[in-house]
Amino acid sequence: MEEQENKNLQENSSTAQQISDFMQEQIKQRSLSSRKMTRRFFQTVGLALVFGLVACLIFVLLQPVITRVLFPQESAVSFPEEAVDEITPEDLIASEQEKEEAAASQTAEQIHDQVKALLEEYPLTLDQYSQVYDSLYDLTKTYSDSVVTISAISSDQNMWGDTVENQSSCAGVFLAETGDELLAAAFMPSSESGVEYRITLRDGSSAQARIRETDAITGLGILEVSKNDFSKETLEKAHPLELGSSAGAEGEPVIAIGSVTGQTGSFGYGVIRGRQIMNLADSEYSLLTTDIYGSSASSGVLVSLEGKVIGLIDMNHRIKDMPNMICGVGVTELRGLITKLSNSRQKAYLGIHGSTITEEISKAQDLPVGLYVTEVDMDSPAMAAGLASGDILIQAGETPVGSYRDLINVLMVSEPEDTVRLKLRRSNNGSWNEMQVTVTLSVSGK
Numbered sequence: 001m002e003e004q005e006n007k008n009l010q011e012n013s014s015t016a017q018q019i020s021d022f023m024q025e026q027i028k029q030r031s032l033s034s035r036k037m038t039r040r041f042f043q044t045v046g047l048a049l050v051f052g053l054v055a056c057l058i059f060v061l062l063q064p065v066i067t068r069v070l071f072p073q074e075s076a077v078s079f080p081e082e083a084v085d086e087i088t089p090e091d092l093i094a095s096e097q098e099k100e101e102a103a104a105s106q107t108a109e110q111i112h113d114q115v116k117a118l119l120e121e122y123p124l125t126l127d128q129y130s131q132v133y134d135s136l137y138d139l140t141k142t143y144s145d146s147v148v149t150i151s152a153i154s155s156d157q158n159m160w161g162d163t164v165e166n167q168s169s170c171a172g173v174f175l176a177e178t179g180d181e182l183l184a185a186a187f188m189p190s191s192e193s194g195v196e197y198r199i200t201l202r203d204g205s206s207a208q209a210r211i212r213e214t215d216a217i218t219g220l221g222i223l224e225v226s227k228n229d230f231s232k233e234t235l236e237k238a239h240p241l242e243l244g245s246s247a248g249a250e251g252e253p254v255i256a257i258g259s260v261t262g263q264t265g266s267f268g269y270g271v272i273r274g275r276q277i278m279n280l281a282d283s284e285y286s287l288l289t290t291d292i293y294g295s296s297a298s299s300g301v302l303v304s305l306e307g308k309v310i311g312l313i314d315m316n317h318r319i320k321d322m323p324n325m326i327c328g329v330g331v332t333e334l335r336g337l338i339t340k341l342s343n344s345r346q347k348a349y350l351g352i353h354g355s356t357i358t359e360e361i362s363k364a365q366d367l368p369v370g371l372y373v374t375e376v377d378m379d380s381p382a383m384a385a386g387l388a389s390g391d392i393l394i395q396a397g398e399t400p401v402g403s404y405r406d407l408i409n410v411l412m413v414s415e416p417e418d419t420v421r422l423k424l425r426r427s428n429n430g431s432w433n434e435m436q437v438t439v440t441l442s443v444s445g446k
Contacts, residue, residue, distance in 0.1 A: 077176045077183065077342035082245045082332060133269075136305075140255055140267050143303050145237035146174045147257045149200040149264050150186050150209065150223060171258025171300035172199075172223070173309060174240040176342055181224045182240065183212065183342055187299065187314045187329075188221040199225045202265065205234050213341040216444040217280050217349070218329070219316070222341040241301075243338070244308025246288060246330030250275060256292050256326050258300015258313060268292040268326065272302075272310075278317050278329070281377050281444070282350050282411055284404055286330040287317050294326045302328040336412045348414040349444040351380020352387060356403040368425050368432055370394040371401050385422070385439035392432070395423035416443045 124132070151169045172186025184199060200206040207229030214221040227235055249272045260266045270292035278285045288302065288311045296318070302311035311328030318327045331338070340347055353375035362369045371393040376382050393401045396410045397420050414420065418441050425432040 077178055077339065080243070082247070082335070136255065136269055139305060139307070140257060143241065143255065143307055144202050144257055144265070144267070146239060146241045147202065147301060148172050148174065148184050148238075149259075150184065150188065151198045151200065152188070153196045153198065169259075169264070171264070171313070173258075173301040173312070174238060175243065175309065175338065176240050177227070178224075180227050182227060182238070184209070184223045184225065185312065185338060185341075186221060186223070187219045187312060187316070188214070197223060199223065201230070201234060201238050203234055203237075205230055213344050213346060215337060215341060215347060217283065217347075218285065218334075218337065219314075220312070220334070220337060220341065222338070241303065242308050243331050243335060244304055244306070244310045246286060246310045246332045249288060249310055249330065252310075253305055254290060254292075254310065255303045255305070256290065256294065256298075256300060256313065256328075257303060258298070260292065260294040260298050260300060260313075260326060262295035262297055266294075268294055270326070273325075275330070276319075279353060281353055281380070282347075282408060283333070284408060285333045287314070288328050288330050289319060289322070290326045290328070292326040293324050296323050298326055302326075340412070346416055346443050348411045348416050348418060348441040349381065350407075350411060350439065350441060351377035351382040351444075353377075354393075354404050354407075356405075357392065358403075368392050368394060369402055370425070371404050371407055381439050381442050385437045387422070387424070387437065387439075388426075390427060392425045393422055394425060394434075396420055411441070414441055416441055 148171070149169055150172050151167055154166050156164050156166055170186050170188060172184045174182050175185050176183040197209040197211065198206050199209040207225050209223045209225045212222045212224045230238070252272055254270060254272055256268045256270070258266070260268045270290045272288050273291050274289045275286050276289070278287050290302070296315055298313050298315050300313045301309055302313060304310050309331055311330050312334065313326060313328045315327060317329075318325065337347055352373050354371045354373050357365075357367050357369055357372050359369060361367065373382075373387060373389055373391045373393065375389055376387055393407060395401055396407055399406060399410050401407050401410075410420070419438060420441060421436055421438050423434065423436050425434050427433075
């Protein structure tokens with residue numbers, strides 16, 4: 001028994017010694033050769049370059065798509081320049097004087113003979129006369145597809161707490177498109193918060209619209225509506241009309257389309273009879289007067305027989321002694337404003353009214369050539385800068401101002417919040433002192 005126990009003690013002692021010897025052994029790592037390390041290094045660098053190139057390629061390919069999705073941008077809206085030169089107020093006065101002189105040189109009998117000869121040369125039968133009006137009506141129907149009704153809808157509560165929906169409307173016209181949207185222009189009342197807008201086309205289809213930009217001085221507004229809200233057949237007809245030219249439009253036949261009689265879809269035919277300059281700040285817009293009889297609340301568009309827009313109907317500035325003769329603002333002077341608003345930009349506002357001092361006026365009245373300030377708007381940037389009636393502007397920034405049009409062109413390329421240094425001359429006891437003022441432009445109505 002004791003021998004067996006001694007034998008077990010010896011075996012356990014031997015096992016413990018083996019374990020102790022094993023724990024005291026040093027474990028050595030297998031060393032890597034320099035050749036293997038170099039090969040692994042270059043393999044790692046190569047893989048990194050491959051993955052980097054693949055990542056760059058994927059980014060280059062997907063970056064435009066990602067940008068369009070996250071930051072959608074629209075192409076700039078532009079309108080073709082007019083083929084004819086713009087008529088300045090001075091040219092307008094000169095041309096009217098020439099017409100008067102030419103008319104005065106002819107006797108009434110000579111004029112009568114000329115008119116009679118023309119009528120005898122081109123006589124119209126009743127059938128031909130009817131065909132003329134049928135043709136005009138066909139043109140009107142074609143152009144009417146691009147004329148829209150713009151409705152402003154707002155909600156209010158009456159004295160009993162019931163919700164009442166208020167709606168007002170005016171007629172406008174599609175003038176441009178930007179990818180997925182159509183842009184309509186119209187003279188609108190000042191926009192208010194909480195107002196929803198809808199555009200209704202001639203075929204009765206309608207969609208919600210959004211104001212892109214408005215101008216407080218003229219009341220012109222540009223609205224956008226999605227093409228996806230209309231059928232393909234509707235879009236084929238309701239294409240934007242091209243801007244024409246209102247310069248020298250007197251005597252030309254014209255079609256008034258929109259809400260001419262106060263009813264949606266009404267129209268009229270006539271001739272442009274006259275033109276006058278509208279008294280608005282920072283502008284020389286022309287008001288075209290027609291012989292078309294309509295409502296004093298008319299709205300819509302004046303279109304030439306070729307289908308080009310030559311004016312937007314605006315009865316707010318109609319001639320007082322002819323309250324029912326349709327008037328429209330000419331697109332020649334309005335083109336720059338339409339372009340700016342269509343691109344979601346506002347016209348810079350200075351706040352002055354003026355008239356051009358030409359070389360002839362300068363010599364006759366002993367005045368400096370430039371822009372004579374006739375009026376300064378209250379609370380305008382011009383008033384804040386110290387401009388006053390009677391001042392004569394001769395330079396704006398780096399641009400010499402020899403006419404009202406020169407200043408308007410400077411404002412058209414400027415932006416609200418831009419700072420412009422104006423050089424002017426101010427009367428002082430019979431002499432004209434030159435001085436400079438700095439003005440910070442703003443947005444009209446704000």
